[in-house]
Amino acid sequence: MLHLLEQTPEQLQAWFIGQGLPGYRAAQVRQWLFTRRARDFNQMTDLPQSVRNRLADEFRIWTTRIVTHRKSDDGTEKLLLELSAHERIECVLLGDDRHHRTICISTQVGCSMGCAFCASGLDGAARNLTAGEIIEQMLRLDRLLTEDERLSHIGVMGMGEPLGNLDRLLPALAAAASPDGLGISARRITISTVGLPGAIRRLANENCQYHLAVSLHAADDRLRDELVAANRGVGIQSILAAADYYFDLTGRRVTFECVLLAGVNDRVEDARRLVRLLSGRPALVNVIPYNPVADLPFRTPTPAAVARFVEIRAQGALNANIRHRKGDRIDAACGQLRRREG
Numbered sequence: 001m002l003h004l005l006e007q008t009p010e011q012l013q014a015w016f017i018g019q020g021l022p023g024y025r026a027a028q029v030r031q032w033l034f035t036r037r038a039r040d041f042n043q044m045t046d047l048p049q050s051v052r053n054r055l056a057d058e059f060r061i062w063t064t065r066i067v068t069h070r071k072s073d074d075g076t077e078k079l080l081l082e083l084s085a086h087e088r089i090e091c092v093l094l095g096d097d098r099h100h101r102t103i104c105i106s107t108q109v110g111c112s113m114g115c116a117f118c119a120s121g122l123d124g125a126a127r128n129l130t131a132g133e134i135i136e137q138m139l140r141l142d143r144l145l146t147e148d149e150r151l152s153h154i155g156v157m158g159m160g161e162p163l164g165n166l167d168r169l170l171p172a173l174a175a176a177a178s179p180d181g182l183g184i185s186a187r188r189i190t191i192s193t194v195g196l197p198g199a200i201r202r203l204a205n206e207n208c209q210y211h212l213a214v215s216l217h218a219a220d221d222r223l224r225d226e227l228v229a230a231n232r233g234v235g236i237q238s239i240l241a242a243a244d245y246y247f248d249l250t251g252r253r254v255t256f257e258c259v260l261l262a263g264v265n266d267r268v269e270d271a272r273r274l275v276r277l278l279s280g281r282p283a284l285v286n287v288i289p290y291n292p293v294a295d296l297p298f299r300t301p302t303p304a305a306v307a308r309f310v311e312i313r314a315q316g317a318l319n320a321n322i323r324h325r326k327g328d329r330i331d332a333a334c335g336q337l338r339r340r341e342g
Contacts, residue, residue, distance in 0.1 A: 001058065002060070003063050003132040005133075005135040012029065029044065030180050030181070037142065041055045063083065064083055064133070068080040079091050079141065091105050093144050103151060106159035106160055107168070111160045112230075113229065116226065152184065154189045156173070157334070162193055164199070170206065176189065186208055187210075191212055191213065193213070197239055197242035200246055201246075204246040212243070212246055214257065227265070257323075258286070264298065286322075288322075
């Protein structure tokens with residue numbers, strides 16, 4: 001059977017026409033999926049029963065199974081999904097407020113970027129997700145909302161390296177941003193990457209207006225090579241050149257993210273190196289105090305160390321924010337997503 005969420009609007013319309021049915025039925029189906037939150041074909045009540053039966057014979061809406069659904073007292077919810085090949089991924093709904101609900105989605109089964117402090121890569125990477133599997137995460141999370149709640153932001157910050165799967169990610173995000181999809185503005189969609197220069201340039205050339213976040217974590221290659229294995233043979237300067245290219249073509253300010261690890265990259269000299277590295281760029285720096293991961297030796301810096309780090313950046317005229325923890329009690333915070341229960 002075909003995965004319905006793999007079908008573009010044009011492909012779905014062509015299927016209807018090929019069945020001798022009106023092409024406008026495709027728009028009705030998409031409205032039920034993306035706006036009216038239908039869970040199965042029988043809920044699509046403005047389609048004749050015979051059409052619903054034919055759709056059910058040809059297509060699957062869901063190819064995943066919810067293994068666990070965990071909730072945190074801060075409003076964060078996390079789903080562990082099992083895919084059709086029994087692989088597993090996680091995705092997250094963040095508890096902001098009813099008018100601003102953010103989801104965090106995955107693009108790969110696992111991750112191969114080798115960030116030393118991140119849980120997602122501990123079990124390696126199995127494969128890229130399909131566009132349909134990426135969209136399915138969005139819809140699974142959307143259906144956790146109440147009737148009066150709406151998704152407002154998407155963070156492509158879950159498991160995997162998004163720019164390593166652009167061929168599937170871009171169609172999925174197009175569905176999210178489309179008026180007949182989830183209708184989320186491209187400017188409210190953030191793609192987070194460890195920094196793949198060629199893929200950053202490709203994304204810039206697409207001019208999709210997505211927000212780009214580069215996970216830097218260190219201001220020199222010696223330390224970054226230790227923290228991010230994918231940096232070896234690439235280097236910070238080539239990543240920055242690609243980020244500058246992205247800004248030049250899109251006009252979108254790039255965010256640089258830094259997970260602070262106690263005694264590793266949270267020192268005064270680390271902050272000053274970062275100021276020198278990013279000086280003169282219209283950049284925003286997100287400071288993320290480390291979220292503990294079982295089996296890893298890193299520690300969270302003290303609040304005083306975090307505040308000092310941010311202050312040094314401010315003195316150097318760098319805009320900096322502290323990303324506060326959400327969902328860490330259910331292992332749903334930044335860097336904590338894995339492929340297993342618990």
